[in-house]
Amino acid sequence: QVQxxxxxGGLVQAGGSLRLSCAxxxxxxxxxxxxxxxxxxGKEREFVAAIIWSSGTTVTTDSVKGRFTISRDNAKNTVYLxxxxxxxxxxxxxxxxxxxxxxxxxxxxxxxGYGYWGQGTQVTASS
Numbered sequence: 340q341v342q343x344x345x346x347x348g349g350l351v352q353a354g355g356s357l358r359l360s361c362a363x364x365x366x367x368x369x370x371x372x373x374x375x376x377x378x379x380x381g382k383e384r385e386f387v388a389a390i391i392w393s394s395g396t397t398v399t400t401d402s403v404k405g406r407f408t409i410s411r412d413n414a415k416n417t418v419y420l421x422x423x424x425x426x427x428x429x430x431x432x433x434x435x436x437x438x439x440x441x442x443x444x445x446x447x448x449x450x451x452g453y454g455y456w457g458q459g460t461q462v463t464a465s466s
Contacts, residue, residue: 341365341455343435348460353427355464359420361435361457372438373418375409376450377431377462384434389447390418398447403429425464432459 347359363370374389388399388409397409408421418435436453446452 341367341370341437343437343455343457345433345435345457345460348433348462350463350465351425353425353464353466355425356421356423357425357462359422359433359435359460359462361418361420363416363418363437367416369439370437371440372442372447372452373411374436374438374442374447374453375418375420376434376436377429378434378459379428379431382431384450386448386450387433388420389442391441391443396443398444400448422462425462427464427466430463431461433462434459 342364343361345361370392372389372391375387376384377387378384386400390397390409390411406424411418435457437455438453442452
C-alpha cells in the first residue's frame with residue numbers, strides 16, 4: 340500500500356502563489372507516476388499535472404501551463420505543485436494521486452489510472 344499526505348493549501352489573493360506538497364510513504368518503490376487533480380464545488384474532478392517518478396517527465400493541463408509547475412524530490416518521496424499567478428477559478432480541493440503504472444501523455448490525465456489518493460487540500464484564490 341501507498342499512503343499520500345498533502346499539505347500547503349490555503350487562502351491567497353488572486354495573483355498570489357502557493358506550493359502544495361504530497362509526501363508518499365509505504366511501498367513507494369512501486370510508484371511510477373504521480374499526479375495532481377482538483378475538484379471545485381459542483382464540478383467533476385479534473386487533471387492538473389503529472390510527473391513520471393523516475394525520469395521527471397511532466398504533463399500539465401493547458402489551463403495552468405506557464406503558471407503551475409510539478410516537480411519531485413526522490414530522496415524525500417515528495418511531489419510538489421508550485422502554483423503562481425493564482426486565479427479565482429483555480430479555487431478547488433487539490434488531490435495528490437499515485438499510480439503503479441507508467442502513465443504517459445493523455446494516459447496521465449485520467450483519474451482512473453491512479454490507485455492511490457490523498458485526502459485533499461483546499462486552495463482558495465480570492466478576487
